[in-house]
Amino acid sequence: MEVRETHYLYPSALYASRTPTTVSTILGSCVAVCLWDKELRIGGINHYMLPLWNGNGLASPKFGNIAIEKLIERMLQLGSQKKNLVAKVFGGGEVIETKSHFHIGTRNIEMAETMLRELGIAIVAKSVGGPNGxxxxxxxxxxxxxQRMIQKTI
Structure with missing residues (x-):
């Protein structure tokens, strides 16, 4: 049996490789964008926590606009052409019961959908929103x- 590389993706990180790898992560209000190059058969994934970097501090992949840009850059470094990339988008659940109206999950989803549309990368699958991780x-x-849904426990 072939031994497969595995990688756990932490929040504010991204991963892309030519080596066949199973990448796992857990999402609540965070969003993961999975990019796949249908010609080279290589992929990458990010995991971001907040939608938009406001220009203060480090331009980290903690922010959706930076994480998506950096993941595309990494795929291009691996030899991909943007025209061969497709995306799958996951997460953005409203998992925290709160009185706030920040709606981080919803805003994270909107960031992914808007950026990918503007960059001309088709979203071929998504599972976003809802109350669960x-x-x-x-x-x-x-x-x-x-994907496995994570039920809330009280």
Missing amino acids: RKLEYDTDTGAVR
Whole structure:
């Protein structure tokens, strides 16, 4: 049996590789964008916490606009052409019961959808929003994503 690389993706991080890897992560209000190059059969994924970097402090992949840009850059460094990339978007749940009206999950989803549309990268699948978190496993060589919903416990 072939031994497969595995990688756990922490919040504010991204991962892309030519080596077939199963990347796992857990999302609440965070969003993960999975990019896959259908020609080279390589993929990458990010995990961001907030939608927009406001220009203060470090331009970190903690922010959606930076995380998506950096992931595309990394895919291009691996030899991808933007025209061959497709995206899958996950997360953005409203998992925290709060009186605030920040709606971080919804804003994170909107950031991914808007940026990918503006960059001409098709979203071929998505599972976003709702009250629950998600556990993802993404295979970078096939573009396949397995998702398990995480039920709230009281």
